[in-house]
Amino acid sequence: MHSINPYEYGMPREAANFQALSPLTFIERAASVHPQRLAVINGALRQTWGQTYQRCIRLASALSQRGVGLGDTVAVIAPNGPAMFEAHFGVPMCGAVLNAINTRLDAEAVAFILQHGEAKVLLVDKEFGELVQRVTSHLPNRPLIIDIDDPEYAGGQLIGQFDYEALLAEGDPDYAWQLPADEWQAISLNYTSGTTGNPKGVVYHHRGAHLNALSNAMCWDMNRFPVYLWTLPMFHCNGWCFPWVMAAYVGVNVCLRHVRAEAIYPALAEHGVDHFCGAPIVLNMLANAADELKALKTQPVKVLTAGAAPPAAVIEAMEALDFRVTHVYGLTETYGPSVSCEWNSAWDKESAEQRARLKSRQGVRAPLLEGLMVANPDTLEPVAKDGETIGEIMMRGNVVMKGYLKNPSATAEAFAGGWFHSGDLAVWHADGYVEIKDRSKDIIISGGENISSIEVEDVLYRHPQILEAAVVAMPHSKWGETPCAFIAVKAGAQLDAAEVISFCQQHMARFKVPGHVVFTELPKTSTGKVQKFVLREQARALVV
Amino acid sequence: MHSINPYEYGMPREAANFQALSPLTFIERAASVHPQRLAVINGALRQTWGQTYQRCIRLASALSQRGVGLGDTVAVIAPNGPAMFEAHFGVPMCGAVLNAINTRLDAEAVAFILQHGEAKVLLVDKEFGELVQRVTSHLPNRPLIIDIDDPEYAGGQLIGQFDYEALLAEGDPDYAWQLPADEWQAISLNYTSGTTGNPKGVVYHHRGAHLNALSNAMCWDMNRFPVYLWTLPMFHCNGWCFPWVMAAYVGVNVCLRHVRAEAIYPALAEHGVDHFCGAPIVLNMLANAADELKALKTQPVKVLTAGAAPPAAVIEAMEALDFRVTHVYGLTETYGPSVSCEWNSAWDKESAEQRARLKSRQGVRAPLLEGLMVANPDTLEPVAKDGETIGEIMMRGNVVMKGYLKNPSATAEAFAGGWFHSGDLAVWHADGYVEIKDRSKDIIISGGENISSIEVEDVLYRHPQILEAAVVAMPHSKWGETPCAFIAVKAGAQLDAAEVISFCQQHMARFKVPGHVVFTELPKTSTGKVQKFVLREQARALVV
Secondary structure (H helix, E strand, O other): OOOOOHHHOOOOOOOOOOOOOOOHHHHHHHHHHOOOOEEEEEOOEEEEHHHHHHHHHHHHHHHHHOOOOOOOEEEEEOOEOHHHHHHHHHHHHOOOEEEEOOOOOOHHHHHHHHHHHOEEEEEEEHHHHHHHHHHHOOOOOOOEEEEEOOOOOOOOOOOOOEEHHHHHHHOOOOOOOOOOOOOOOEEEEEEOOOOOOOOOEEEEEHHHHHHHHHHHHHHOOOOOOOEEEOOOOOOOHHHHOHHHHHHHOOOEEEOEOOOOHHHHHHHHHHHOOOEEEEOHHHHHHHHOOOHHHHOOOOOOEEEEEOOOOOOHHHHHHHHHOOEEEEEEEEEHHHOEEEEEOOOOHHHOOOOHHHHHHHHOOOEEEOOOOOEEEEEOOOOOOEOOOOOOOOEEEEEEOOOOOOEEOOOHHHHHHHOHHHOEEEEEEEEEOOOOOEEEEEEHHHOEEEOOEEEOHHHHHHHHHOOOOEEEEEEEEEEEOOOEEEEEEEEEEOOOOOOOHHHHHHHHHHHOOHHHOOOEEEEOOOOEOOOOOEOHHHHHHHHHHHHO | OOOOOHHHOOOOOOOOOOOOOOOHHHHHHHHHHOOOOEEEEEOOEEEEHHHHHHHHHHHHHHHHHOOOOOOOEEEEEOOEOHHHHHHHHHHHHOOOEEEEOOOOOOHHHHHHHHHHHOEEEEEEEHHHHHHHHHHHOOOOOOOEEEEEOOOOOOOOOOOOOEEHHHHHHHOOOOOOOOOOOOOOOEEEEEEOOOOOOOOOEEEEEHHHHHHHHHHHHHHOOOOOOOEEEOOOOOOOHHHHOHHHHHHHOOOEEEOEOOOOHHHHHHHHHHHOOOEEEEOHHHHHHHHOOOHHHHOOOOOOEEEEEOOOOOOHHHHHHHHHOOEEEEEEEEEHHHOEEEEEOOOOHHHOOOOHHHHHHHHOOOEEEOOOOOEEEEEOOOOOOEOOOOOOOOEEEEEEOOOOOOEEOOOHHHHHHHOHHHOEEEEEEEEEOOOOOEEEEEEHHHOEEEOOEEEOHHHHHHHHHOOOOEEEEEEEEEEEOOOEEEEEEEEEEOOOOOOOHHHHHHHHHHHOOHHHOOOEEEEOOOOEOOOOOEOHHHHHHHHHHHHO
């Protein structure tokens, strides 16, 4: 070896050969290379990349003039519209941090987030004006409130000092926005859904946002100029980083205020949509839509699904409609998807049902996730790849969050041992694919045996008359716990408990068969996930 | 603003959320996720990603055991075969730097490079054994020489201490290779062709190699699992980073020792190749191949071309054969291509000839190049986007080299003013596309007017009987300089100077028409570029 390493001599990072990685570079390039290409569609609105970039610069400038800068939070409560999209660029362009808030939260949760995140400015769509009015009227530090007055929406309430277009008009179109000095600088703040305790504020940085945008596009085999339908809320992990993907790939953002089959199918047809993302519940809704809606779709459409384990039956139904489903998995802490059920050509010869089942597994590292394992959470010892031993899913690498805002102890706990602990319990198959068996708290322990509620639900979804199913633990005098199934049936279906139990007996080990079946509509969280804690209470009440 | 920025509190880089960007992660992932997929084809050899990764680890381990590590250089003189491919991973896995040497260089140039790069180990394919024997027999610091004894090649000479397979056998398959501690660490060393003065050693780092691999794939709309034919030598800018692209996209590397139409067309057919890269000279060769060879190709094939401005006529001829050509541009200093003539849908309606002409321009920033401009080299003032004003092409960003090895003054000069100075003269069109007019030294100045030698050559290539053309300045008593055309005609063609001049008069301004025409074979550099300095001497001799 050399005493002096010649490769470290006279070659420092400098302006010509080093810049902070940032998704802001993506929109600057899109606007500079393809200024005339369409960027945003919202109802009658058509906006090019050149125009969109100009509006983002104005937003950054106007915020900066009002004293917003490095380390400040700008919150948004809005549907997937142009303002929400622009905020993904305009807010970080002035050095601030974007906090997109879940519109389905109640007033108490929104108040907590605005207080904890210390938002200085809040952009609010008039659909949520009344909610925000209730929240902010008694906040000690009331942010500057700006209305988003979307002409495409008739209802709602304007409650702000002035509106978003007036804010943009204040901005200087020649404002010299800067990339962050350090790519580790925060770009956004996303609160976890907080089913237990207060939500935690997950901080993303420019480097991770840049890299996960590329990783998501890679795992979807996306080419340039996609036409993307915004079914996934941008308040979920910044729409899984897809605002930034769209800028990198110079795509068209087709906005959608309400996620309904009656709006989605016509949008697919009208705009030639070729990509969208959505939770399995959205897929289920599309698979069960009226035939005249389904008939509107003529092109193949790529779908990325995550947020819950998709029942194989839902995947199979979607594939039959030529929706090409890729199942991905991640958490708010991993910028959305960071694991992908990457297709293996060895599966081509399998039956449609078996292929859907293979696809319903969470999968392998996304292209730019550096580490993934299923391990014992105490020893960090990886479990055997036997498809049986349960461990915790853990990730590491550049697409793992910067940390939790103002919560170093929770950050340290989440990163214990140099890995992010997901809290999801899974097995590792011999082919290297990870399959979630449950959240730690959702596992059912019956007679000392672990029962995966997901596995039981997966069987239930295969019943042709079942629309939705959720399984939780019910206390049992002999076995400790036993599975209790909550079932929503399809419109017009006839189904009784005996038939459900008989169906389960044919498709699973006896000890996993639900001891009790309840027909009901399923309670959901603001993020569209089934509220299992509500069901657990109901199940407990059934025993008493 | 906050006195303390809450987004910088308690969220440091740590093992769970930060890793050095490196293309080594790509092969580790390919082997871990798709161990059974085919990675390398070389004649009868078939090697999976799992096997290839194992061999790279063994190489790293064996080098490490022999004292090679951080800051050391490992050189390779070999064609595009498995060993060359593996060296792109195995060498940096032990912390060392890969120096792939142009096999077309003469002994003197190879000796200079081995001395300047201080190679400790030299892997040499037996085809180049005799050359290396001549070079190293009188080198003061003779490297450890390892033979690559490719069973697919019959000739050549073994000259090393032992062979590559024996070296791998020394390695520990469980060697714990490490990512670089810093992504700014050097990964490879590539010497410029050095038409003037000694070649310079361009140093790449892990960060840039990772990012330019992704950028190249993006500008080619590459999806996972490509089948890639190795027509482009890996000793050119590490094959434009494509060994690393192939690992990221889990592709098949179809190796090719000699770049001939008689080998390329059968390879396209046999392996279902869908991608390759090559200089315009390779495209020209394929476009002019025998019809029975052309008939072998049945699938569309994507082609990336760079290394010289491709004559529009060559692009047009290739497109007619359903080769889908993307023209890219870059230099050794920008990891190969960093500018791409990205297709603009507004051109769809143009004629095939006009489309080829638009494509022959160098283009716009590749997806991950942060800055590109055509500017006055002294003031760094961008030129007008008028398609006429000539300036120098300049780049900046993460895919610009780390610097020149042991040459801080050349590095500082190349990076003056915070931009990399390419030395290529170009105009900037109104649509933002850059078009090279010449290397600084190749411009012809006649009667005070600049004449682009490339522009004149482009016209000459459109003549159906001309195979190759090069235009240089010839001294002229009245005008100072006048263009002199050197022309190689197609097999069996009949052409005289008067016809060439008449053809030019129909297609260009009078002052640009060559004053003299010479029919000859064109002298080429080791990188396949026309040696214009040789032609300039010949042109000067014609006047005396």
